[in-house]
Amino acid sequence: MSGVEEVCGGGSLQVQTAKGLVKEMDITLEEMREKSRAGAGLLKFVTAVTGYCDVLKEVRPKREKVPGRSYLFCS
Numbered sequence: 636m637s638g639v640e641e642v643c644g645g646g647s648l649q650v651q652t653a654k655g656l657v658k659e660m661d662i663t664l665e666e667m668r669e670k671s672r673a674g675a676g677l678l679k680f681v682t683a684v685t686g687y688c689d690v691l692k693e694v695r696p697k698r699e700k701v702p703g704r705s706y707l708f709c710s
Contacts, residue, residue, distance in 0.1 A: 643688035650688050653681050 642649055657678070664682075668675035 642684070643691050647688070650685055654685050657681060657685070 662678075664675055664678060667678050
């Protein structure tokens with residue numbers, strides 16, 4: 636399990652907090668870029684990680700249903 640998967644696991648408080656803070660800020664990436672390039676980069680990163688966590692919630696149960704990771708095809 637990768638580090639990001641550990642952060643995302645089990646309805647993580649870190650992810651929920653990050654989502655809440657981004658929502659509370661109510662700022663677009665372009666608005667943030669006008670204020671701070673570093674802040675825009677961090678906002679983009681946090682948005683990407685929380686998005687990954689959302690996708691992982693859907694994909695993880697499907698991966699677990701496939702025994703032996705047979706979904707990886709060899710040529």
